[in-house]
Amino acid sequence: MATKKRYALVGTGGRSSFFYTAIATDYQATSCIVALCDTNQTRMDYANSKLTALGHGAVPTFLAASFDQMIATTKPDEVIVTTIDRTHHTYIVRALELGCNVVTEKPMTIDAPRCLDIFSAVDRTRRSVRVTFNYRYAPHNTKVFELLRAGTVGQVTSVHFEWMLNTSHGADYFRRWHRDKRNSGGLLVHKSTHHFDLVNFWLQTRPLSVYAQGDLKFYGKENAEKRGVTGFYNRARGSEVAKGDPFALHLETIPTLKALYLDAEHEDGYCRDQSVFGDGISIEDTMNLLVRYRNGAVMTYSLTAYAPWEGFRVTFNGTGGRLEMEVIENSYVNSGGDQSLEGSIEKRSILLRPLFEPPREIEIETSKGAHGGGDSVLLQDLFGEPVTDEYMRAASHIDGAASILTGIAANKSIATGQVVLVDDILKVPE
Numbered sequence: 001m002a003t004k005k006r007y008a009l010v011g012t013g014g015r016s017s018f019f020y021t022a023i024a025t026d027y028q029a030t031s032c033i034v035a036l037c038d039t040n041q042t043r044m045d046y047a048n049s050k051l052t053a054l055g056h057g058a059v060p061t062f063l064a065a066s067f068d069q070m071i072a073t074t075k076p077d078e079v080i081v082t083t084i085d086r087t088h089h090t091y092i093v094r095a096l097e098l099g100c101n102v103v104t105e106k107p108m109t110i111d112a113p114r115c116l117d118i119f120s121a122v123d124r125t126r127r128s129v130r131v132t133f134n135y136r137y138a139p140h141n142t143k144v145f146e147l148l149r150a151g152t153v154g155q156v157t158s159v160h161f162e163w164m165l166n167t168s169h170g171a172d173y174f175r176r177w178h179r180d181k182r183n184s185g186g187l188l189v190h191k192s193t194h195h196f197d198l199v200n201f202w203l204q205t206r207p208l209s210v211y212a213q214g215d216l217k218f219y220g221k222e223n224a225e226k227r228g229v230t231g232f233y234n235r236a237r238g239s240e241v242a243k244g245d246p247f248a249l250h251l252e253t254i255p256t257l258k259a260l261y262l263d264a265e266h267e268d269g270y271c272r273d274q275s276v277f278g279d280g281i282s283i284e285d286t287m288n289l290l291v292r293y294r295n296g297a298v299m300t301y302s303l304t305a306y307a308p309w310e311g312f313r314v315t316f317n318g319t320g321g322r323l324e325m326e327v328i329e330n331s332y333v334n335s336g337g338d339q340s341l342e343g344s345i346e347k348r349s350i351l352l353r354p355l356f357e358p359p360r361e362i363e364i365e366t367s368k369g370a371h372g373g374g375d376s377v378l379l380q381d382l383f384g385e386p387v388t389d390e391y392m393r394a395a396s397h398i399d400g401a402a403s404i405l406t407g408i409a410a411n412k413s414i415a416t417g418q419v420v421l422v423d424d425i426l427k428v429p430e
Helices: 017-025 041-053 064-074 085-097 110-127 140-147 193-205 221-226 256-264 370-383 397-416
Strands: 005-010 032-036 061-063 078-082 101-104 129-131 155-164 207-215 284-294 298-307 312-316 320-327 345-354
Touching: 005 017, 005 064, 017 032, 017 041, 032 064, 032 312, 041 061, 041 101, 041 256, 041 320, 064 085, 078 085, 078 221, 085 110, 110 397, 129 397, 140 193, 140 312, 140 320, 140 345, 140 370, 155 193, 193 256, 193 298, 193 397, 207 320, 284 397
Parallel strands: 005 032, 005 078, 032 061, 078 101, 101 129, 155 298
Antiparallel strands: 155 312, 207 284, 284 298, 312 320, 320 345
């Protein structure tokens, strides 16, 4: 019997259960968790309770300051990083230096200096970093790659990509640590990294230049005041005003969020239920980009974080026709329910319009589960028996950098009002 691959997991918040649940259930023959690491003992204890319930058994826990000790004591082969975005690079770099490969949640990191630190560590250690771009694995997104690769619209000349986050999922970024750009890089780095990675993947190219505009137009106290709102609160817990606010998140009513955050906040003071109409929000909720790629294609992109529906529309214009896709996703709050339903599909369609031919609907492989069915395929790629992937969906640290550099360049463009050349921020190897 083959030896199981050993994983340590750092960051036991909402996203971590995606990984440890899969290992404890579907991939127990190939993988095992050997340690948990976090700044918060309560959250680690909760993760251990879930591992025990799943039949995996509890594992040793280490506070963040003891990360090196964890590696030395438990000897993992790989470290899974699901901490807040600004600390990803800290654990990625140290894990590589201590002899481990890394699987990291997106975004790989939030700015160019941190990105350079990761590149340097990979070069020094010759270890690998995988970035978990689950959207690549969703059957509809893979189908688009397949169609474009086959030349169904000829050479792609332009892309229009519109993504809507609704008042459930979109609002959630404004309740959490993401609302501070110092933690997340803003939604153009934290969330749009998925979208920019998809375009890089679909077109098999990299961004050349970015011009962007972005504002906070809906969330935040000032915007609410302009709309005539007079009742405000800092967090939902204990607030009478919050009881009448449809945007309020009541942690005590959602068992997972209560266990992970409300019961854990005595240790670190982190409040998961902040008001989306409070002060201190430094990220944008309305963003528009114009991106030129190295292959000559141009993309117009928009992200709205307060839409009435969740999903996206993307269109490719080419020398041989046009490809259109629309995907409507089900509404959710991060870790607020069954994670298999997060980003699950309500409706999707792909329409191919060749030049001088009738349009035709493209059949899409049936899929179920989170993120359009991409999560389950990604997990198989990460933890299952190795197989060849004709679509080349596994994402390296270079792919991770190429995806976030669009957002990093966009943040700089918003701040300066200028077109930003991506190579002036960081040159990514081809």
